[in-house]
Amino acid sequence: MSGELDVSRDNSDNYEQIIRLLEEKINALQTEAESLRKELNYYKSELEKLLSPPLIEATVLDILDDGKVVVRSTSGPNLIVSVSNEIAMNDIKVGMSVALNQRGSAIVKILPEREEPFIKSMEVSEKPNVKYSEIGGLDEQIQELREVIEMPLKNPEIFKELGIQPPKGVLLFGPPGTGKTMLAKAVATESNATFIHVIASEFAQKFVGEGAKVVREVFELARKKAPSIVFIDEIDAIGAKRVDLGTSGEREIQRTLMQLLAELDGFQPLDNVKIIAATNRIDILDPALLRPGRFDRLIEIPLPNIEGRKQIFKIYTSKMKVSNDIDLDTLAKLSEGLSGAEIRNICTEAGYISIREGKREISMKQFIEAINRIKSKKKSEYKGREEKYV
Template sequence: MSGDFDAIRDSGSSEETQLVRLLEEKIKSLQIEIENLRKELNYYKAEMEKMLSPPLIEAVVLDVLPDGRVLVRSSSGPNLIVNVASHIDQTLIKPGRSVALNQRGSIILEVLPQKEDPIIKSMEVVEKPNVHYSEIGGLEEQIMELREVVELPLKNPKIFKEIGVEPPKGVLLYGPPGTGKTMLAKAVATESNAVFIHVVASEFAQKFVGEGARIVRELFEMAKRKAPSIIFIDEIDAIGAKRIDIGTSGEREIQRTLMQLLAELDGFNPLDNVKIIAATNRIDILDPALLRPGRFDRVIEVPLPDLKGRIEIFNIYLKKMKYSGDINLERLAQLTEGFSGADIKNVCVEAAYVAIRDGRNAVTMEDLIEAVNKINVKKKRMENIQERREKYS
């Protein structure tokens, strides 16, 4: 009888233990759920605070006063003298730095990170072009001069300090269209380890007053931050033409942009490891101030290739192509007198099309001669159109 009672008591005890365990597990799961809900509540509270908090006003620091207050130009309009919040590092507040003010505009709450204009940022060539000096024919002298002016000061600046001279700041490439000015700049970008910044001068011409000068200033600031760097300004005649006393408001704005460029090239702030390459087809219309020493110290002519240069250019392009039979490079060079490097490339492309139209997968000498004749006809047609334009303009 007592044994039965003990068995019943043991079974009741085990049921209670199981119940307690179930309740403990339930409590744990509820505690976890409460913790998750608390986190979710805190998240939504923080989001509500963000949505309800007043917006901050952006301002630019103009000056730091002796008493620690700061003179700023507010984006909402007026210049203000404001205090600095105690958690802000005073050493970060410098003229030109962007800061955030509270809604009343009475205190600096945050120092904003340095920002770059998207237009300026897009000018940096992130993926360098795959062009080497060995792929440029007939310009050995120009390549040597360019390397002396641009690459040598960046790679070995000590030699100039030892001799006691300042390295050249920039080089101007000039010559007819298609002679390889831009290709030379691409080769510099590939061969050097410097940051390469490419800009077409017409991008400096903006419709708002002062915008062009601002872009020039910020472009050079970015180049200095990322030095060693190379700035390549293509078609510089777009903003570098001779200045005139009378002109439209647009022309005056371009002149202001040119003056800012001149100031950056030869101003109080040294360019250090920043080199400038510019290119133009019309050196005759450039402002004399651009050409004086101290700005573009080296002016390099990139002429139409001579006979030897044309042979080298044909050899460079034909190495990449599949051809059959003998190719007489000297004869091709004689037939293409007055052709630029771009014209010779066009001859090779046109010869490839002749072969494709005939159902062949290789170019012959006859294809190249036919392509030369076709490009010659196009060149003469374009020259006639140009003569007519000049006649009636």
């Protein structure tokens, strides 16, 4: 009798072990099935994405009373479209970007605002490390720039109290290398403003209307980043006097210029956005740019006089290891007719001469040799250009 009980107990233990093994197998199969189900759903969704038609980007122009919306499609003409039931009409605003369904031309999605990488790259993320003290021979110009750019940004209440309006834009003009770009950077540094540096030729784009769009987005970025300074270098690239040549390139440049004029007109003098432009050729600029209300403050940046050249030499030599025989007055006299950029080149050239000669400091003799080299090079370049046009 006891033997039968033992056998039945053993059978019972075996059955329980088999049941546990089967339960574990079922659980493993269920886990595997769930994993396979997720994988199947993933591939189904990917297949739907591949088979679904692409959406068309558009910009909202107007919202009509009957619930329809007027949009400008990137693929063609303006369209009057309906709105998907999944989107509330109150969420749609004029000027925003939306996605259109190709089949029914209905708005199916509101696109988030985004900044073009090309436009974003124009913002100088690190503040220009240029101080007024690093610019020599331009004390009057610095004072004028501080009055028309820095003061309205820092103390707008003074102008409101007096009832006067500062200039909207400032145009710096003068020969190359006289410090126009350095001045703009110094103003941005001293006023703690965002500095947006644009070369005017970047406004000239390949496709029709693209140049005007770039101008519009640059000024939109400036408003978002206010207080900010937009510095347009070499503005003569798009701001030259308009002529009736009739070529598509000329017409596109003129459209870009008109957009720039419209943006300048849209600014209030006491806004936290200031515009500085620079040119070497003020004589070829369109008069529309220079009329009051746009670039109505013109600041000439001339070649430095003898005192200015002495200041520039003093600034650069203060950072160099020079001998005790350096005579700044003599260097200023010998460098007559040279710009600030050329004086910087003289200091660099004097350093190279010292390195070639194996010296550990720069002497007066090496500075004089550097001046002669820069002047000789400038004279040969000028002669070459003169022979080219004869």
